[in-house]
Amino acid sequence: MRRAFFIIAACLLGSQLPAQIPEDLISKVQAKLEKVNDYTAKGKLKTNVVFIKAPVASVKVYYKKPDKMKIVNEKGISFIPKGSVNINLAKFLSAAGKYEIVDAGKEATTGLRILKLLPTDENSDIVLSTLYIDEKAELILKAKNTTRDNGTYELEMSYGNYALFGLPDKVIFSFNTKDYKLPKGVTFDYDDGVGKKQEDNLKNKKGKVEITYSEYLINKGVDDAIFK
């Protein structure tokens, strides 16, 4: 009985504990990402864009501090969405003092801490970044970035073996797609009765690219020539 009382009391007190200071939380998240100087990762890239039907492609992802990132096709054909170089938030977070942090509380459903980062640099490509952070694990699980040139995109990350480095096992990158259309005189399409029905579904949709990483090689060095 006494033990139960203490557990309940601890839970109640725990829930009343003040949330972490936003700057501290960002610093902790950033500290994890800072452990990584470079990495090479193998991955499977799944494209879910309304006007593309493609098999899952094999890719290799290269990263080098502070902001070099490249996704290379290993086998098959894959399309890399605009803004996807920002799937690594290390560079943005490392620019300490170059953004204002606004605490937006917690997300009701997941309990994730919401922090809005507003860059002070007027020339920054990212205009607003909203981060959904797991305070306990000190990991960013979701990010919504509004950019100057590439619209708004969202990142959803799930972690596994490389959580200590803040590196996800899976990233889902959602972005706005523009309409795709080729002149019929070029394609000489065969009307199989399906294409026309799909026409309305092909407009103004969000695209998704999902990268599932299979293995990371962290801090083993990456040649600069790869990023050229």
Next chain:
Amino acid sequence: MSLLKIEIFKIFKRPRTYIAFSVIALIIILIQIALKFGGEEYVGLMLSGMGDSFEQIPSKDILNGYLVCFVILNLLLIHIPILVALVAGDAVAGEANMGTLRLLASKPVSRVKLLVVKFMASAFYTLILLIWVAVLALFLSIALFGVNWLGVPRELQFNIMESDDVLWRYSLAFCFAAIGLICVAALAFMLSVFSENSIGPIVVTVCVIIVFTILTQMQIPFYDETIKPYLFTTHMLGWKGFFYVRGVEGVTEKGSIENLSSIIKSAGILIGYTAVFLGIAFWYFKRKNILS
């Protein structure tokens, strides 16, 4: 069988038969040279609409032997019927023009058998021509450009399939193209039965193909609903249906065809047209008063 051999021998003895093979080889090689040196630019231009959504178009990966073959067939399968008409349109009218048709008809062979053999020889020529296209467009392109996944550009979609999911599609596409070209051969053959010289059926067949192809490609709703579904040229594009895939959440279903029943329907319509053209040819030839 010996009659068929004689008819095939007649076709392949004529120098003009080889014009078609030479023209096809020339066009295919010209396209291959162009794509070898400017192919990536061509692919980039073709898919420039995607540039707004994606970092860069992987033109290097998209340009490979399979795509080159698709581009060649896309350009060529509209023109090959014209080359088929050169031989099929000459099959009976050529004999009449040379004055040998009467001699042939006087042999102890029924008119039906004579016509069957002549049409089979035209169909054989058509198939050999198609095999020639396949060898140059597919196998030479593979040798020159290598293989990778095939990306098929459509008006509103881009369909990608894995390398090991492509060859069977080409096999069926060539079989379908054979049905379409034999249909054209039947049209030219039917006109040939009505004519006394070969220029007429060849020119009329070519004109019919040009007019029907224009109507097929025109995007006018009135024609889309009324005339287009009945034109054999509309259904001749059915070979492409083998490269239209189904997808689940954007991922290509391996081995899938978007609408197989539509392709079968198109093949059925082409076979139907062939039967009608041949039926008219046989009906008329049996009653024809052969004077030359």
